[in-house]
Amino acid sequence: MNKSNMLASIPTEIKEEIFEEILSKDGVKIERIISYGHVTPEGKWYEQKDSEWVMLIQGEAILEFENSKEVKLFAGDYINIPALKKHRVSWTKPNFKTIWLVVHY
Template sequence: MTNNIFANIPSQLPQELFEDIVSTGSVRIERIVSKGHTTPSDEWYDQEEHEWVMVLQGEAKLLFEEGMREVEMKAGDHIIISAHQRHQVSWTKPDSETIWLAVFYK
């Protein structure tokens, strides 16, 4: 049986959608769907694992606490976020879905 990363997206997204595709003891692969969603300005992701993340569709901006550096991402762009590198999603395209593929690893 096959699945499609672009399928089964709800028509309404009151919150970001996080779905594990694969999860083992050492790696987790996740699909994230955003539509105008951002991280609250007073919250930071501070993860135990490293994260490789790619925008498959749409556009987004990530803000990194160190140096308050903002990175723009569009379809096909990917980045490695080291463990404990504090960051936020500062913007996602509000009028269409941004689909992310994230791989978390130790």
């Protein structure tokens, strides 16, 4: 058993969004994502075959869904994204490390 912390070991400089797998087993994957003003490239959509539970640990972000609906997330907020639901990150707080906890299932 190893103890860790979602807010530890964060690089001081983040040029590209960081995706870190924490655990993967029996069709479930848990990851930490670190954004620093990063967004999904214009015109690109995520459309995963698995559902995705997303919690914002630190920072602020806006998720945009294909139907133009936007959901603003603050630290502590979470959302469940059904499989095949097209979505993208349209905004994260500039000059601030936004920390996501994501469970793919």
